[in-house]
Amino acid sequence: MENNNLLEEAKKYGFIQDQQVWLKPFMNYPARQVGEVKESEDDSLVYFAKRFEMFQGKVNSLLERIATSENKGSFLMKVLHMKEQVGNYDALGDFEQVYHTLTKAEEDINETIKQNREKNLSTKIALIQEAEAHSNSIEWKEATEKLKDLRSTWIKTGPVEKELTDEIEERFRNAIDKFFERKKNYFEDKKRMLNRTYERYRDLIRQSVALQNSEDWEGTTAKLKQLQNQWKEVGGNLPRKTTTNLWTEFRKAHNHFFDRLKQKINNEKNESREKYYEVNFERKKELAIQAEKLLQQNSLNDAVKGAKELQAEWKKVGPVHPSVSDMIWERFIKACDRVFEMSSLEHYIRKRQQAGNETFTETDGLQARINALRDFIKSDKNELSLLEDNLGKLSDAPGNDSFRNMLKGKIRNFNRKINTKQELIEMFQGQLSAITK
Numbered sequence: 401m402e403n404n405n406l407l408e409e410a411k412k413y414g415f416i417q418d419q420q421v422w423l424k425p426f427m428n429y430p431a432r433q434v435g436e437v438k439e440s441e442d443d444s445l446v447y448f449a450k451r452f453e454m455f456q457g458k459v460n461s462l463l464e465r466i467a468t469s470e471n472k473g474s475f476l477m478k479v480l481h482m483k484e485q486v487g488n489y490d491a492l493g494d495f496e497q498v499y500h501t502l503t504k505a506e507e508d509i510n511e512t513i514k515q516n517r518e519k520n521l522s523t524k525i526a527l528i529q530e531a532e533a534h535s536n537s538i539e540w541k542e543a544t545e546k547l548k549d550l551r552s553t554w555i556k557t558g559p560v561e562k563e564l565t566d567e568i569e570e571r572f573r574n575a576i577d578k579f580f581e582r583k584k585n586y587f588e589d590k591k592r593m594l595n596r597t598y599e600r601y602r603d604l605i606r607q608s609v610a611l612q613n614s615e616d617w618e619g620t621t622a623k624l625k626q627l628q629n630q631w632k633e634v635g636g637n638l639p640r641k642t643t644t645n646l647w648t649e650f651r652k653a654h655n656h657f658f659d660r661l662k663q664k665i666n667n668e669k670n671e672s673r674e675k676y677y678e679v680n681f682e683r684k685k686e687l688a689i690q691a692e693k694l695l696q697q698n699s700l701n702d703a704v705k706g707a708k709e710l711q712a713e714w715k716k717v718g719p720v721h722p723s724v725s726d727m728i729w730e731r732f733i734k735a736c737d738r739v740f741e742m743s744s745l746e747h748y749i750r751k752r753q754q755a756g757n758e759t760f761t762e763t764d765g766l767q768a769r770i771n772a773l774r775d776f777i778k779s780d781k782n783e784l785s786l787l788e789d790n791l792g793k794l795s796d797a798p799g800n801d802s803f804r805n806m807l808k809g810k811i812r813n814f815n816r817k818i819n820t821k822q823e824l825i826e827m828f829q830g831q832l833s834a835i836t837k
Contacts (some may be wrong), residue, residue, distance in 0.1 A: 403446050406453075410445035413452075414492035421448055426496045434490040445492065452493025458482070459498055463505060473513045479506050521560040524568050525799055527553060531575035540583055547576055563802055571798070597636040601646040604631050608653035617661055624654055674721070681720040684728045687713060691735035700743055707739040730816075737820045745824070748772055766832040773821045773828075780821070784814040 414423050414434070421435040421444050437444045459482060466475045483502045486495050531550050537543035554572060559565065604627050614620040631650060638646075691710050694703040710732075720728060749768060753760065760768055791807045794800050 406446045406449040407442055409452075410449035410492040413494060414445060414448065416441045416445070421445065421492070423492055423495075427499065429487055429495075434492065448490065448492040451489075451491035452495075455485070455489050455491050456493065456498065459501065463501070466505060466509070472509050473516065476506065476509045476513070479509065516558055517560045520558045521564065521568070521799060523557050524554065524560060524572065525797070527557070528568065528572045528575060531572055531579075535575045535578040536582075537579065538586075540586070543579060544583070547579055551576060564799060567802065568799065597634065598638060598642070598646075600634045600636075601631075601643075601650070604634070605646065605650045605653065608650055612653040612656040613660075614657065617664070620657060621661065624657060628654065676718065677721040680718045681724060681728065683717050684714065684720060684732065687717070688728060688732040688735060691732055691739070694735070694739050695742060700739075700746055703739045704743045707736045711736060734816060734820065737817060738824070741817065741820050741824060745769055745772060745776075763832065763835055766828045766835070770825050770828050770832070773825045777818055777821050777825075780814055780818050784811060784818070787811050787814065 413426075414421060416422070416437060419437045420433050421437060422431055423434050425431045434448055435444065438447075462475065462478060462482060466472055466479075469475065479502055483499065483506070486499045486502070489495075527550050531547060534543045534546055534550075560568065608624065608627055611620050611623055636643075687710050691707060694706045694710075698706055714732060719725065749760075749765070749772065752758070752768070752772075787807055787810050791804065791811065794804055794807070
């Protein structure tokens, strides 16, 4: 672009003030100084217009690289960095257009990443299913090679959505680990079968049986672990069936003792846990009672503030027994919902009165609130119907579990909010009835 054209372009987007070159404000960016007049004002304006051309060239170059690249997702950070430069690059030009161009590129890249991750998820689910099919194989050599190939393919497959990563990684790893754990145990058993003698096994079994009913928990645990170590050191070449029977008898005595020890520990833990649950339940019950009294004892603004404070306090309280967890939570959140629904309703009524310059009588006000709540319920039911329809269309694939649980949670919330609005309608109808009698 010739200097005259550049000058005209620069004057569109910049100006000179007190021998300083300024970029005009655009979008949410305020006017800012981009430089100083070095020679003449016109020369300075042209210089910073040329700098914009340089910046525009970098943007165009990046867009061309993105367009010709197969791995578009790798350019996301470069696009974001260049968007940041829009707000601080010292030049004069149409930065707003550049910003929108980069935003479009960002959106396209994110869409590509999303599509790639969906494709990766489908690939990884197929790999998981194949790994699980081989996890119970006894064809050790063939299955080992196949699982190694699957693991190599898994590593080469790109990522999936973050919220699903841990779940599918664990499922694939469990299938692989299950097979190799079985393989490891098989060959260890085979090795032991060749390196043990019958009388040594019998001696270790007799010692274990003599200890299985002991109540010297610490001392016996150490002795049994020592016997387990000695068992591993016994050599021999007994038939597999004989070795298996001896092992079963040996483990039976050990399991008997450790099951008793585990039961003792569990009993002690349960006593402590029950006390912990009880304290937490009493605290949560207090919070639920306070929430239920908010609208009775406070102004609406104070009630909203109080509900938020109670919710923050609720998060600090530990768990309660599963048998009462849902009950106490529903009681608490229902009371909080009542406060927030009432606040939303009153905000809506105030805006309606201000917009229409209306003043309601007591009767008109109650009826207006009833009508508004009915409209809100209708809107909620539409949302609820959409959520239920989406849930019904969702397949039973394990990869959908997280999304399925999210939908179920939203459905529960909408049902609860609809019930709360219905209760408020009944309350207002009661007040209206009392007035009109």
